[in-house]
Amino acid sequence: xxxxxxxxxxxxxxxxxxxxxxxxxxxxxxxxxxxxxxxxxxxxxxxxxxxxxxxxxxxxxxxxxxxxxxxxxxxxxxxxxxxxxxxxxxxxxxxxxxxxxx
Amino acid sequence: xxxxxxxxxxxxxxxxxxxxxxxxxxxxxxxxxxxxxxxxxxxxxxxxxxxxxxxxxxxxxxxxxxxxxxxxxxxxxxxxxxxxxxxxxxxxxxxxxxxxxxxxxxxxxxxxxxxxxxxxxxxxxxxxxxxxxxxxxxxxxxxxxxxxxxxxxxxxxxxxxxxxxxxxxxxxxxxxxxxxxxxxxxxxxxxxxxxxxxxxxxxxxxxxxxxxxxxxxxxxxxxxxxxxxxxxxxxxxxxxxxxxxxxxxxxxxxxxxxxxxxxxxxxxxxxxxxxxxxxxxxxxxxxxxxxxxxxxxxxxxxxxxxxxxxxxxxxxxxxxxxxxxxxxxxxxxxxxxxxxxxxxxxxxxxxxxxxxxxxxxxxxxxxxxxxxxxxxxxxxxxxxxxxxxxxxxxxxxxxxxxxxxxxxxxxxxxxxxxxxxxxxxxxxxxxxxxxxxxxxxxxxxxxxxxxxxxxxxxxxxxxxxxxxxxxxxxxxxxxxxxxxxxxxxxxxxxxxxxxxxxxxxxxxxxxxxxxxxxxxxxxxxxxxxxxxxxxxxxxxxxxxxxxxxxxxxxxxxxxxx
Numbered sequence: 001x002x003x004x005x006x007x008x009x010x011x012x013x014x015x016x017x018x019x020x021x022x023x024x025x026x027x028x029x030x031x032x033x034x035x036x037x038x039x040x041x042x043x044x045x046x047x048x049x050x051x052x053x054x055x056x057x058x059x060x061x062x063x064x065x066x067x068x069x070x071x072x073x074x075x076x077x078x079x080x081x082x083x084x085x086x087x088x089x090x091x092x093x094x095x096x097x098x099x100x101x102x
Numbered sequence: 103x104x105x106x107x108x109x110x111x112x113x114x115x116x117x118x119x120x121x122x123x124x125x126x127x128x129x130x131x132x133x134x135x136x137x138x139x140x141x142x143x144x145x146x147x148x149x150x151x152x153x154x155x156x157x158x159x160x161x162x163x164x165x166x167x168x169x170x171x172x173x174x175x176x177x178x179x180x181x182x183x184x185x186x187x188x189x190x191x192x193x194x195x196x197x198x199x200x201x202x203x204x205x206x207x208x209x210x211x212x213x214x215x216x217x218x219x220x221x222x223x224x225x226x227x228x229x230x231x232x233x234x235x236x237x238x239x240x241x242x243x244x245x246x247x248x249x250x251x252x253x254x255x256x257x258x259x260x261x262x263x264x265x266x267x268x269x270x271x272x273x274x275x276x277x278x279x280x281x282x283x284x285x286x287x288x289x290x291x292x293x294x295x296x297x298x299x300x301x302x303x304x305x306x307x308x309x310x311x312x313x314x315x316x317x318x319x320x321x322x323x324x325x326x327x328x329x330x331x332x333x334x335x336x337x338x339x340x341x342x343x344x345x346x347x348x349x350x351x352x353x354x355x356x357x358x359x360x361x362x363x364x365x366x367x368x369x370x371x372x373x374x375x376x377x378x379x380x381x382x383x384x385x386x387x388x389x390x391x392x393x394x395x396x397x398x399x400x401x402x403x404x405x406x407x408x409x410x411x412x413x414x415x416x417x418x419x420x421x422x423x424x425x426x427x428x429x430x431x432x433x434x435x436x437x438x439x440x441x442x443x444x445x446x447x448x449x450x451x452x453x454x455x456x457x458x459x460x461x462x463x464x465x466x467x468x469x470x471x472x473x474x475x476x477x478x479x480x481x482x483x484x485x486x487x488x489x490x491x492x493x494x495x496x497x498x499x500x501x502x503x504x505x506x507x508x509x510x511x512x513x514x515x516x517x518x519x520x521x522x523x524x525x526x527x528x529x530x531x532x533x534x535x536x537x538x539x540x541x542x543x544x545x546x547x548x549x550x551x552x553x554x555x556x557x558x559x560x561x562x563x564x565x566x567x568x569x570x571x572x573x574x575x576x577x578x579x580x581x582x583x584x585x586x587x588x589x590x591x592x593x594x595x596x597x598x599x600x601x602x603x604x605x606x607x608x609x610x611x612x613x614x615x616x617x618x619x620x621x622x623x624x625x626x627x628x629x630x631x632x633x634x635x636x637x638x639x640x641x642x643x644x645x646x647x648x649x650x651x652x653x654x655x656x657x658x659x660x661x662x663x
């Protein structure tokens with residue numbers, strides 16, 4: 001398991017926390033929570049080691065498109081960069097509209 | 103017009119499944135991912151955890167009735183049961199028992215998608231599954247406990263024993279129900295016994311369709327939400343009659359006594375056997391030719407003090423004796439090299455053994471039902487494993503084990519003090535069936551006494567690690583180790599006895615064990631609880647061994663509304 005942390009300045013608060021995904025083969029789970037720190041903090045735990053550069057690019061791209069002050073925690077079980085991007089977008093979406101499980 | 107849009111349970115994640123079944127707007131989650139109660143043991147082994155540990159508890163209403171759905175996430179670690187996930191399931195069921203005792207009837211539904219014990223947490227899974235089983239047996243008296251096995255994982259390992267305990271089982275064709283996974287059977291018994299790549303055969307053995315046709319599952323549904331809800335409604339209303347399979351001892355025991363497996367029995371034929379309800383009780387099983395001794399049988403002989411076994415099955419020894427003035431029934435599972443069940447000749451718990459244990463435990467319950475002082479029951483534990491075999495899976499070895507679990511748990515709840523003595527191996531499903539339901543556990547501090555869930559070779563294959571890596575991990579996580587000193591660190595033992603010769607015991611050794619048994623007996627007598635809660639109350643459990651298990655239960659209590 002490898003732990004990676006990234007931090008970026010941010011300005012906009014998100015509405016509510018959100019959770020998406022599952023720590024299953026080729027997938028990941030994302031927990032996103034509002035933060036008062038005016039930062040986007042991304043904490044990653046991944047079972048696939050040695051892909052720091054790829055993670056950095058994926059996260060940077062996400063942050064460049066989403067200005068959110070939030071703590072984002074990721075548990076990864078071998079998701080591809082494409083899956084990571086889609087799950088991140090989904091997490092932001094859910095944080096706006098609510099989980100809507102009911 | 104035909105409805106073509108379906109709401110699939112099989113294709114959904116565990117959380118979605120729970121919310122899909124419950125009435126819209128009624129449901130809330132307990133101990134969700136935001137609470138962040140993840141597995142400390144996975145992190146310690148550098149394995150990525152999940153925020154909810156793969157166990158989702160959602161409370162709400164279903165068809166207007168108060169309901170809790172406990173849904174296992176099969177995508178995370180194969181739905182394996184670890185300390186946290188196990189405590190979430192057991193703790194929720196225990197909470198429901200308390201609610202029902204207060205007259206507040208809340209319906210439990212368990213959605214199974216699990217390979218059984220999470221091998222990376224091993225003995226925590228074993229302890230948890232014993233607690234889940236104990237809670238199902240107690241809760242069933244108030245309200246039907248419904249299990250759903252939608253697939254894709256199905257229900258395997260120790261969790262299949264808990265499925266066997268459910269009041270009713272709903273399956274789909276995509277669901278599978280069995281004790282030992284096909285890969286493990288092939289590993290343990292060889293490819294001639296079962297070719298795990300022969301998927302067609304495996305579906306015919308353990309798939310939802312055949313389990314339903316063999317009267318082992320109550321309802322089979324097409325995978326669409328309204329169908330599950332309809333099935334649940336029909337179980338609650340009594341339209342689907344509860345079968346109480348684990349109590350149908352005469353049926354199954356006479357079937358397995360008469361069954362001839364010299365020629366491989368095909369699934370279609372097995373189905374007919376399982377459906378025939380003829381009971382033939384005058385079958386004598388041949389007694390073993392030679393004098394076969396095992397650690398378990400030596401201890402049985404010593405403790406039985408000259409009493410002969412009254413059991414009708416040679417591999418299960420049963421005798422009534424008196425220990426320090428206390429009436430006691432001894433039960434031991436021992437080798438029988440002549441058994442026709444060739445995968446159960448070395449003292450394994452197989453088709454015959456589970457049902458036989460159930461028979462003699464229930465006999466004691468029945469005989470003592472009017473007595474205030476119920477007989478002490480002593481499982482003598484020296485079991486190398488459950489039986490891994492083709493016929494065993496085909497004929498539902500999980501149910502044989504469930505029957506034994508049910509009998510011991512029922513005896514405990516009826517007021518029989520049950521004290522298990524670990525004199526040899528206490529392994530996996532065999533230990534769950536024979537010993538784990540005891541009020542108190544006593545073990546001998548000996549290198550021949552081991553507690554674990556799977557042989558190292560099989561565990562290495564399943565978790566895709568080397569045996570060296572497993573040994574290394576066991577140093578960090580005591581629940582993964584095999585030795586009894588490590589098991590003691592989990593806090594479930596009432597006593598670990600030093601200075602006893604486990605393999606070749608003499609009368610002095612017997613005296614030491616007997617006085618420990620009596621001490622445990624007195625401890626049970628002074629305790630009003632008849633559940634397994636003492637395992638969470640020991641000093642070791644509270645200070646280190648079961649901290650997460652205790653915390654999870656406290657948090658369920660806090661978030662319950």
